[in-house]
Structures are given as structure tokens and as C-alpha cells.
Amino acid sequence: MAETITITDDRTGKTVTVPITDGIFPATAVRELDPNLFIYDPAFMQTASCKSAITYLDGEAGVLRYRGYPIEQLAAKSTYLEVAYLLLNGELPNPQQLSTWTDEVVHHTFIHENMRKRFVDGFHYDAHPMGMLVSSMAALGTFYNDAKDIDDKGSRDKQIMRLIAKMPTLAAMCYRFSLGLPFVYPDNNLSFPANFLNMMWKVGDYEIDPRLERAMDVLFILHADHEQNCGTTAMRVVGSSHADPYSAAAAAAAALYGPAHGGANESAVRMLTEIGSMDNVPAFLEEVRSGRGTRLMGFGHRVYKNFDPRATLIKQTAYDVFEVTGKNPLLDIALKLEETALADPYFIDHKLYPNVDFYSGLIYQALGFPVAMFTVLFAIPRTVGWLAHWQELLADKDQRISRPRQMYVGPDARDYVPMTAR
Ligand code: CMC
Numbered sequence: 001m002a003e004t005i006t007i008t009d010d011r012t013g014k015t016v017t018v019p020i021t022d023g024i025f026p027a028t029a030v031r032e033l034d035p036n037l038f039i040y041d042p043a044f045m046q047t048a049s050c051k052s053a054i055t056y057l058d059g060e061a062g063v064l065r066y067r068g069y070p071i072e073q074l075a076a077k078s079t080y081l082e083v084a085y086l087l088l089n090g091e092l093p094n095p096q097q098l099s100t101w102t103d104e105v106v107h108h109t110f111i112h113e114n115m116r117k118r119f120v121d122g123f124h125y126d127a128h129p130m131g132m133l134v135s136s137m138a139a140l141g142t143f144y145n146d147a148k149d150i151d152d153k154g155s156r157d158k159q160i161m162r163l164i165a166k167m168p169t170l171a172a173m174c175y176r177f178s179l180g181l182p183f184v185y186p187d188n189n190l191s192f193p194a195n196f197l198n199m200m201w202k203v204g205d206y207e208i209d210p211r212l213e214r215a216m217d218v219l220f221i222l223h224a225d226h227e228q229n230c231g232t233t234a235m236r237v238v239g240s241s242h243a244d245p246y247s248a249a250a251a252a253a254a255a256l257y258g259p260a261h262g263g264a265n266e267s268a269v270r271m272l273t274e275i276g277s278m279d280n281v282p283a284f285l286e287e288v289r290s291g292r293g294t295r296l297m298g299f300g301h302r303v304y305k306n307f308d309p310r311a312t313l314i315k316q317t318a319y320d321v322f323e324v325t326g327k328n329p330l331l332d333i334a335l336k337l338e339e340t341a342l343a344d345p346y347f348i349d350h351k352l353y354p355n356v357d358f359y360s361g362l363i364y365q366a367l368g369f370p371v372a373m374f375t376v377l378f379a380i381p382r383t384v385g386w387l388a389h390w391q392e393l394l395a396d397k398d399q400r401i402s403r404p405r406q407m408y409v410g411p412d413a414r415d416y417v418p419m420t421a422r
Contacts, residue, residue, distance in 0.1 A: 009033045055227040059303035080220035084384040108165035109186035132174035141246025172199035193217040225385030231256040235386040237402040252386045262378040268298035269361035272330040298358030310356040325366040
């Protein structure tokens with residue numbers, strides 16, 4: 001028998017029955033009861049804002065799939081560019097499709113010289129790379145007037161490809177500017193992750209270790225999408241006004257910048273550095289438990305209440321990287337923190353487990369990235385997730401401009417008081 005829910009408005013006695021599909025019922029039920037009745041749901045805790053066929057996430061079971069494919073299989077066998085194709089098109093590419101797609105991305109990695117000479121070079125010398133990236137993404141859109149043709153599939157596809165291809169170039173450009181180093185042009189003979197590493201680090205005869213190149217690709221795969229997180233929601237909200245994808249993606253990146261979202265990997269490493277030694281772990285956890293506001297960064301998740309499958313895969317990748325780079329000295333503190341927290345009633349009761357950001361920062365640090373670059377490293381691959389959702393949003397006939405309602409709690413109407421009477 002189909003599941004339904006019946007809601008009665010006690011004020012009028014009116015009753016509405018609607019179907020429940022996969023635990024979700026349409027808010028039209030509320031509208032039918034009374035068009036002026038609204039649901040108070042801060043932070044969208046109980047709200048499904050869209051239908052999506054991109055990423056499946058089961059927070060209780062710790063399951064994450066892109067287009068039905070388990071994240072574990074994609075991390076073990078795929079590449080970031082193949083995953084990007086999958087997220088955007090719904091199916092894995094055949095060899096010809098993958099080769100064409102890779103070729104297209106590779107040939108759009110260059111950035112207009114004015115972006116570098118006039119725009120990025122204009123930042124203050126100590127600007128945060130993520131702040132630079134957010135504004136550069138929006139600025140990039142001004143170079144492509146066709147970006148505004150969002151109703152044209154050809155134009156949409158072109159902007160998607162441009163953004164995916166240019167993100168590593170922009171990221172490396174911002175990083176090298178912050179160090180006062182000359183820009184390294186993309187080398188389109190290299191793979192997507194190798195090209196990025198090359199633009200970041202190339203000095204003299206720089207050679208990329210294939211194990212680090214693979215680790216970078218795995219990290220890109222793991223960060224590519226995560227359904228309706230804060231950044232993706234920002235992308236959808238801005239996209240719903242039919243803004244161009246560069247502006248919408250810049251808004252998504254701005255959301256990612258926050259320490260409760262993508263900025264958590266940076267905060268996690270700063271936290272481990274402040275803890276300083278394994279001996280200080282119990283005192284730090286006591287501070288977290290005390291409720292004075294200290295959080296264990298890289299722990300907890302709105303949806304995962306058991307474990308974050310990305311954290312498990314990232315921990316494995318960390319060991320692969322440390323084999324090449326040597327162990328990050330913060331690893332022991334992280335392991336001790338994880339072990340102690342997982343046995344602690346506070347963390348057990350609150351269902352707090354390591355998330356994607358707990359170990360990723362340790363890898364980035366071992367790879368030589370400064371802490372301020374960590375969220376940038378998240379933004380590069382998440383761009384494809386944002387764009388896949390943007391594309392899906394534009395094709396969804398149910399969607400209109402995002403415009404939630406509010407519960408007004410301010411003063412009632414009152415008369416303006418002249419300055420002399422105040
Ligand atoms: N350390 C200590 N206590 C925590 C933590 C934490 N990391 N996370 C949640 N809690 C407690 C919180 O104090 C609250 O306790 P109480 O009910 O006693 O007041 C309870 O758990 C629920 O917390 P919440 O803030 O209502 O949970 P949320 O679902 O709104 O927040 C979160 C999810 C990820 C923002 C939060 O867990 C957090 O701040 N974690 C640390 C930052 C972090 O690692 N963020 C990365 C998230 S994964 C990647 C991404 O999304 O970008």
C-alpha cells in the first residue's frame with residue numbers, strides 16, 4: 001500500500017492527504033491547506049529542496065554513490081576527469097567519449113593574460129588564496145559574454161568545460177602570486193592532476209611522483225560532489241535567478257570558504273598544530289566537552305551519523321602519500337584524537353565521527369601545500385559537482401527562483417521619530 005500523510009489544520013478542520021515517496025512529501029500539502037501557511041525550517045534541516053539524480057548519500061549507513069557508482073569503486077578505479085564526465089552526463093564515458101572530453105578540458109586550461117596581469121596581480125600581497133579564487137572565478141565570467149546564454153546548451157557545455165579546465169590554473173596562479181613566484185603556464189601534455197601539481201611547484205626540472213599524482217586525483221574524486229551541501233545549495237540558489245555559471249560558482253565557492261564547510265580542513269590542521277602533542281589530547285577533548293564552544297574540527301556532519309566513507313578512503317590515501325613524503329608529524333596527534341574521541345561518551349552520544357576534512361589537511365600538508373591553500377584544493381574538484389547541479393536545476397521544470405519565506409519577529413508599525421525628539 002502506498003504511504004501517505006494526512007495533515008489537518010485545526011483552525012479550519014480542513015484535511016489534506018498526500019503521498020510520501022522515499023520519506024518525503026510535497027510541501028504543496030501545506031499550500032493546499034492554506035496558501036498563507038508556511039513551515040519554519042531554519043537551515044533546511046527537514047527540507048528537500050530539489051529532486052536530484054546525481055549523488056546518493058545514506059548518512060546512517062555511511063554510503064556515498066555518484067550516479068549509482070560506489071565512491072569506493074570510483075576512488076580505486078576511476079580518474080577525476082572520468083568522474084566529472086559521469087557526474088555531468090549521468091553515464092560513464094566510452095573510450096571515445098572520454099578521449100574527446102579529456103581533449104576538450106585540456107585545451108581550455110589557459111587563462112586570459114588580463115586575468116593574471118590586471119586582476120590577480122592586483123591583490124594585496126598577503127591576500128588569502130581562497131579569497132582570491134572566489135573573486136577570480138566571478139571575474140573570469142566577464143571574459144565570456146556567451147556565459148549569459150544559459151538557455152543555449154552549446155554555451156552551457158562550453159562554460160562547464162572552461163570552468164573545470166581553468167580552476168587548477170586559477171588556483172595555482174593565486175598561490176604563486178601569494179609567494180611572489182612567476183606564473184607557470186599549463187602543460188597540456190600532462191594529466192589533469194599532474195598539470196595542477198606542475199603549475200603549483202614547477203621550479204627547474206620538477207618531476208611528479210606518479211603516486212602523488214594518483215593521490216591528488218583520488219582526492220579530487222572524493223571531493224567532486226556531495227549532494228545538497230551548503231556550497232551546492234548556494235550554486236542552486238544563485239543559479240535559480242538565471243545568473244551566469246561563473247557568478248553562481250563563485251557564490252558556491254564563497255560558501256565553501258567558511259570554516260563550518262570546506263574551510264574545516266584548514267581549521268583541522270590548525271587545531272592539531274595548536275594541540276601540539278599527544279599528551280595534550282585529553283585536555284583538548286575536555287575543553288570540547290565543556291560546551292564552551294570549542295569544536296573538534298574535522299568531526300561531525302549534518303548527514304553522516306555513523307561514518308563518512310570519504311574519511312575512510314582519505315585515511316588510506318594519507319598512508320600512500322606518507323610513503324613518498326614521509327609521515328606528517330601531526331598524524332600521531334590526529335590518530336590519538338580520533339581513537340580517544342571515538343571511545344568518548346560525548347562523541348558517541350552526539351554521533352560525531354571524522355569527516356572528509358579530518359585527514360585531508362594532513363595529506364595536503366605532506367604534499368607541501370600551505371594551510372591557506374586547503375580549501376582551494378577542495379574547490380577545484382567540487383566545481384564539477386556545482387556545475388552538474390546547476391545543469392540539473394536548469395532542466396528541472398519544478399524549479400523556480402529560490403525565495404524562502406520568513407517568520408517576521410520585528411517591531412509592529414510605528415511612526416518615524418524626528419532626530420530632535422530622540
Ligand atoms: N565538535 C564538538 N561538538 C560537536 C561537533 C564537533 N565537531 N559537531 C557537532 N557537535 C555537537 C554540537 O555542539 C551539538 O551539541 P548539543 O546538541 O549538545 O548542543 C550537536 O553536536 C549538534 O551540532 P550541530 O552544530 O547542531 O550539528 P550540525 O549538523 O548543524 O553541524 C557540522 C554539522 C559539520 C557543521 C558540525 O558537526 C561541525 O561544526 N563540525 C566541525 C566542522 C567540520 O568539520 N566541518 C566539515 C563538515 S564535512 C565537509 C563539508 O561539509 O564541507
